[in-house]
Amino acid sequence: MHASPKPDLQPAEPIRHLYVHVPFCSHKCEYCAFYSAPAKGDQIQRYVEALVREIGLVAPRCRPETVFFGGGTPSLLGIQHWETILATLRQHALLGAAEFTVECNPATVSSDKARLLRSAGVNRVSMGVQSLDEGLLERLGRVHSRSQVFKSIDILRDAGFDNLSIDLMFAIPGQTMALWEATLDEALALGTEHLSCYEVIYEEDTPLYEQLKAGRFDVDEELACAQYDRLVERADAAGLHQYEVANFGRAARAGLTPPASPPDVPAFACRHNVAYWRGHDFFGLGPSASEYVDGVRSRNRASTVLYVESALRGHRAKEFAEALPPLARAGELAAFGLRMNAGWPFDAFARRTGYDLREEWADDIAFLVGRGWGECLPDRFRLTPRGLRFADTAAERMLRT
Ligand code: SF4
Incomplete structure (x- = not known):
């Protein structure tokens, strides 16, 4: 049976x-x-x-x-x-x-x-x-x-x-x-x-x-x-x-x-x-497109010829797929979110990642505030107008492996 x-x-x-x-x-x-x-x-x-x-x-x-x-x-x-x-x-x-x-x-x-x-x-x-x-x-x-x-x-x-x-x-x-x-x-x-x-x-x-x-x-x-x-x-x-x-x-x-x-x-x-x-899942279709679904980041092949061959056989043309460890994904989102003027509201970040921005990133926040690039408000951390000019450098500090 x-x-x-x-x-x-x-x-x-x-x-x-x-x-x-x-x-x-x-x-x-x-x-x-x-x-x-x-x-x-x-x-x-x-x-x-x-x-x-x-x-x-x-x-x-x-x-x-x-x-x-x-x-x-x-x-x-x-x-x-x-x-x-x-x-x-x-x-x-x-x-x-x-x-x-x-x-x-x-x-x-x-x-x-x-x-x-x-x-x-x-x-x-x-x-x-x-x-x-x-x-x-x-x-x-x-x-x-x-x-x-x-x-x-x-x-x-x-x-x-x-x-x-x-x-x-x-x-x-x-x-x-x-x-x-x-x-x-x-x-x-x-x-x-x-x-x-x-x-x-x-x-x-x-x-x-x-x-x-x-x-x-x-x-x-x-x-x-x-x-x-x-x-x-x-x-x-x-x-x-x-x-x-x-x-x-x-x-x-x-x-x-x-x-x-x-x-x-x-x-x-x-x-x-x-x-x-803000770290929402998305599908990415077409050659070279990235997507992020259920904790897995993947990318289609950057070749129209291989993409077409694969899709016409009924398969997605994935070149690679990796499941990011939760802290690495949270670090990536901390970095993305800082590019926004609104920065990261602490509760929204915790809901999305399971981490408290104020704890795991305490040293980085202190460093950015000290340089005049960041400001800590009661509900969020965000970059200052000057910090936004150097957002790439600031964001790099937030990454975790
Ligand atoms: S070649 Fe020019 S138009 Fe085409 S994607 Fe690149 S920047 Fe855009």
Whole structure:
């Protein structure tokens, strides 16, 4: 006689956050170390077929409150590809997330695509602008022009998008303070609901890194600091409030009901990223995508060819998976959370990790407070505005092995 299987007394919690990596770009930017490349032959079609399979594999456990299509350049996918992907999400009841973001490049936004995405429930677009100076756009190897940025914003607004974000970069080689201010002012005048601003980083194996190594330009740390300070000042004056080192969101917008946001962040904060920083589980689909589910961090292979082969055979294309010891995971979350202006409320940290931030990290907190980089409030620990400028260094102290 066969024993009947034991009923699963504790059904697995649904995963509320879904990331999809689209690994194609029409041209590789000079600074980019993300996994992306120009598509060859029928690669996009094969990728979409594979993604449809992979969506089916995670769908039973996925009830997304946030969906984020990043890359790469998701807006490079054609209308038919998007129709297939959206139909698959609909078939698995994965549409209707409170926040559904698609990253777009200004060179690949069309009215038809924008309307299709909006009508299917995509309600947020994040656009990689980087600069509004033609010379710097060329320096970075971007494929779009400044006029395409303005045109794309109009197209997206006309299609009904009322939650737009743009990405900018500062400390670009050759970017004087005057050039940065000009881009910043013009970008803020676009009136988007969200802004992300990153300092150029020099990743190995990128042309920009090679140029730096070859001495073709110098890094001016002082200028980078001054540009960051100007950013925080001007964004705030324009109603975009900093809630993370590189991210700014509007609290409200006239005539618009703001989306329900998590505590401690402006209404138009990116909920998907806040979920990462607060340590929520998420699925990651597509080549090179990472995910964190049930205490296990894993990553798909950074190869579109291997990803497609695997997914079409009905398997996820995992390259590695590791279960982090609880203290290591707590250290990672302590570090992520410090990047947010709100820092870590002690009770929220204890609920998420099981550790008391004030005990395990007492020495680190004392060190950061002593340097003027951190402040301990009755309910939380957070970085000061000066500390946020050095958030990476501060965050490193919080890591545990
Ligand atoms: S568009 Fe984005 S993902 Fe593509 S190469 Fe440029 S920086 Fe990298």
